[in-house]
Amino acid sequence: MVHSPTGPHPRFLLVPASEPQFPHLQTPDPGDPVWNMRWALCTRRSSGAAAPGSGATIFALSSGQGRCGIAVIRTSGPSSGHALRILTAARDLPPARHASLRLLSDPRSGEPLDRALVLWFPGPRSFTGEDCVEFHVHGGPAVVSGVLQALGSVPGLRPAEAGEFTRRAFANGKLNLTEVEGLADLIHAETEAQRRQALRQLDGELGHLCRGWAETLTKALAHVEAYIDFGEDDNLEEGVLEQADIEVRALEVALGAHLRDARRGQRLRSGAHVVVTGPPNAGKSSLVNLLSRKPVSIVSPEPGTTRDVLETPVDLAGFPVLLSDTAGLREGVGPVEQEGVRRARERLEQADLILAMLDASDLASPSSCNFLATVVASVGAQSPSDSSQRLLLVLNKSDLLSPEGPRPPPDLPPHLLLSCLTGEGLDGLLEALRKELAAVCGDPSTGSPLLTRARHQHHLQGCLDALSHYKPSKDLALAAEALRVARGHLTRLTGGGGTEEILDIIFRDFCVGK
Numbered sequence: 001m002v003h004s005p006t007g008p009h010p011r012f013l014l015v016p017a018s019e020p021q022f023p024h025l026q027t028p029d030p031g032d033p034v035w036n037m038r039w040a041l042c043t044r045r046s047s048g049a050a051a052p053g054s055g056a057t058i059f060a061l062s063s064g065q066g067r068c069g070i071a072v073i074r075t076s077g078p079s080s081g082h083a084l085r086i087l088t089a090a091r092d093l094p095p096a097r098h099a100s101l102r103l104l105s106d107p108r109s110g111e112p113l114d115r116a117l118v119l120w121f122p123g124p125r126s127f128t129g130e131d132c133v134e135f136h137v138h139g140g141p142a143v144v145s146g147v148l149q150a151l152g153s154v155p156g157l158r159p160a161e162a163g164e165f166t167r168r169a170f171a172n173g174k175l176n177l178t179e180v181e182g183l184a185d186l187i188h189a190e191t192e193a194q195r196r197q198a199l200r201q202l203d204g205e206l207g208h209l210c211r212g213w214a215e216t217l218t219k220a221l222a223h224v225e226a227y228i229d230f231g232e233d234d235n236l237e238e239g240v241l242e243q244a245d246i247e248v249r250a251l252e253v254a255l256g257a258h259l260r261d262a263r264r265g266q267r268l269r270s271g272a273h274v275v276v277t278g279p280p281n282a283g284k285s286s287l288v289n290l291l292s293r294k295p296v297s298i299v300s301p302e303p304g305t306t307r308d309v310l311e312t313p314v315d316l317a318g319f320p321v322l323l324s325d326t327a328g329l330r331e332g333v334g335p336v337e338q339e340g341v342r343r344a345r346e347r348l349e350q351a352d353l354i355l356a357m358l359d360a361s362d363l364a365s366p367s368s369c370n371f372l373a374t375v376v377a378s379v380g381a382q383s384p385s386d387s388s389q390r391l392l393l394v395l396n397k398s399d400l401l402s403p404e405g406p407r408p409p410p411d412l413p414p415h416l417l418l419s420c421l422t423g424e425g426l427d428g429l430l431e432a433l434r435k436e437l438a439a440v441c442g443d444p445s446t447g448s449p450l451l452t453r454a455r456h457q458h459h460l461q462g463c464l465d466a467l468s469h470y471k472p473s474k475d476l477a478l479a480a481e482a483l484r485v486a487r488g489h490l491t492r493l494t495g496g497g498g499t500e501e502i503l504d505i506i507f508r509d510f511c512v513g514k
């Protein structure tokens with residue numbers, strides 16, 4: 001939709017050409033065809049964010065909504081400097097990248113809006129690569145809306161759409177796609193581990209790794225193509241193909257290792273599934289309430305209280321977790337409880353980490369014995385390096401164990417003693433959870449960068465599949481094609497040749513002002 005410069009703007013008024021507020025500045029002329037064209041470009045809307053370089057200068061509140069001490073409003077685009085001069089009623093721009101105190105006024109009425117810090121970032125040394133301005137204003141709603149209205153009245157400026165600043169940074173080569181994803185994750189990070197992981201991705205670690213792999217493939221491709229062109233030529237160095245082969249096989253090993261690890265990064269991004277299970281009355285609901293620090297489940301001395309799966313998001317030892325309380329596992333019950341038990345078993349299959357819970361004072365009961373037999377079987381089946389499903393055995397109600405009474409039998413699998421009632425043993429449980437979750441989600445502070453999205457996994461798998469067709473001893477032309485396809489996957493992972501739909505999906509994660 002194109003708004004006429006003389007017609008009504010949906011939200012903001014234009015400065016009438018006949019009322020120049022700042023005579024020393026160029027006043028927009030709605031009769032000027034060049035100005036008209038610029039206005040049309042500035043106000044053009046598409047289904048997604050406007051294409052960078054369209055000439056539009058965008059503005060938005062970049063700090064959160066609502067009353068606050070300081071609010072940051074920013075602009076990006078060619079008219080940023082012009083807007084800054086208009087709002088500060090100044091002929092000159094402030095020194096670049098230095099905070100300057102300025103009085104901001106409404107260009108339509110000259111009315112003072114706020115005394116604010118302004119920062120001028122001439123492109124390309126800015127977040128978006130374009131000319132940018134930041135206004136650090138007092139965070140009252142009237143100030144913020146006054147400044148936004150004032151900016152909207154400056155010709156060539158329009159409100160930004162969600163993610164548009166970042167999209168421009170991407171288009172101008174300031175961020176690659178994995179860094180954009182890292183930035184989106186950082187904005188959404190709710191736990192410490194998510195923040196660490198997102199920051200590493202924003203710092204470009206994953207992109208750097210992929211670029212290194214792509215370079216290896218480019219080199220191998222150059223060697224293979226040289227061999228195709230000059231294979232018979234004596235001048236070609238010996239062992240060229242062999243060297244390419246060694247590098248491609250090493251790359252396959254590295255890709256395989258990352259793919260085996262692939263689900264960890266995704267769990268870190270979207271939350272690991274932790275399921276509490278055990279016989280009725282073991283204290284499962286009490287543990288879920290304790291770990292989530294809220295009354296998610298009903299706690300009662302009546303066995304079989306929890307009938308359905310109750311799920312709650314929790315920050316456990318810095319890791320994002322979807323914690324599920326489930327019905328107590330037992331046989332010979334009514335249809336409703338039976339359905340609860342079926343759902344509990346179903347949820348257990350999806351668990352990344354199982355918290356198997358027993359009443360420490362009731363280990364000899366049939367339901368405890370049956371449950372324990374299942375746990376022992378699953379612990380035996382678990383290899384220490386297996387990160388697909390992990391298990392922690394917790395003996396609750398330790399407060400009911402008297403020092404002179406029977407202690408848990410020595411042949412029990414490794415377990416933790418806990419009392420949900422007194423909190424005794426909780427620190428030990430949290431530490432054990434931290435270790436287990438680091439195994440399930442990967443430790444974001446160490447090791448190689450994690451693959452945090454299915455998209456990453458898809459391209460690495462595509463790369464690996466393509467390399468399986470790399471057989472230079474059989475057919476050099478096909479081998480070269482395999483290298484090209486493999487390299488294409490790595491390039492797309494960092495956003496090269498990315499389709500618009502992928503960009504739209506990724507930028508949808510952003511808020512306005514970012």
Ligand SMILES: Nc1nc2c(ncn2[C@@H]2O[C@H](COP(=O)(O)OP(=O)(O)OP(=O)(O)O)[C@@H](O)[C@H]2O)c(=O)[nH]1
Pocket residue numbers: 279280281282283284285286287298299300301302303304305306307326327328396397398399400418419420421422
């Ligand atoms: N003494 C003692 N009692 C506990 C402890 N934890 C839970 N309880 C009590 O044990 C009873 C059962 O607790 P719940 O948390 O409802 O147990 P549950 O495993 O969810 O029970 P179901 O819903 O039947 O599967 C309640 O009366 C709790 O107050 C504990 O550490 N010590």
